[in-house]
Amino acid sequence: MNLRNMEPSKKISPSILSADFSRLGEEVRAVAEAGADYIHVDVMDGHFVPNLTIGPAVVASLRRRTSLPLDVHLMIKNADEFLDAFIEAGANILTVHVEACPHLPNTLSAIRRKGVRAGVSLNPATPVALIEPALEFADLVLVMTVNPGFGWQEFIPAVLPKVEQLRSQIDQKGWNLELEVDGGIKIGNIGTVAKAGADVFVSGSGIFKTPDYGQTISVMREEIRKGAML
Numbered sequence: 001m002n003l004r005n006m007e008p009s010k011k012i013s014p015s016i017l018s019a020d021f022s023r024l025g026e027e028v029r030a031v032a033e034a035g036a037d038y039i040h041v042d043v044m045d046g047h048f049v050p051n052l053t054i055g056p057a058v059v060a061s062l063r064r065r066t067s068l069p070l071d072v073h074l075m076i077k078n079a080d081e082f083l084d085a086f087i088e089a090g091a092n093i094l095t096v097h098v099e100a101c102p103h104l105p106n107t108l109s110a111i112r113r114k115g116v117r118a119g120v121s122l123n124p125a126t127p128v129a130l131i132e133p134a135l136e137f138a139d140l141v142l143v144m145t146v147n148p149g150f151g152w153q154e155f156i157p158a159v160l161p162k163v164e165q166l167r168s169q170i171d172q173k174g175w176n177l178e179l180e181v182d183g184g185i186k187i188g189n190i191g192t193v194a195k196a197g198a199d200v201f202v203s204g205s206g207i208f209k210t211p212d213y214g215q216t217i218s219v220m221r222e223e224i225r226k227g228a229m230l
Contacts, residue, residue, distance in 0.1 A: 167197025
């Protein structure tokens, strides 16, 4: 199957980084029932970013709890050493960082050969030029709108021109490459991110710290619709 022929649509990917880890299975089921499209899983190693989170065992556990695509974001050094473990655990999308992968096209190609969608991410201070040579090997590009490592951070509006730049490049090339944005996304700014051209919206506390996941996701979809029309 040619992954580039998969027409992108607007998707919401709740980040479990902000979920209640004592009830993680229930939380994932709840956002799935509320209308989530992906489940975003942040993997941190305490080296590339200053925090530790989860490993392949938790991804495998989540795989047994949901049929939604697992959108696994590797914020780790030596990502190539762990690709097989996360793929075997059930990742559907595996995103690595340009800042941590010295041979990025090879890494992305290795992910795709395993039948998993390959993503490339860049931090707020990283220029788009660094990932341009690798975009032809990717199925998703993830723009961080916070400095990675922790939840609850405030969205950085200065990154939006980078989203717009990538949207323009993707459209000019005619690629069905999903453009994902992660960091501080909530109801109040998700429309602005949609206007910039995002396809996938990662939200942690913007969903999990609200009282009604279904209502939150519904309002987010309306804000995305309005933003995308501007």
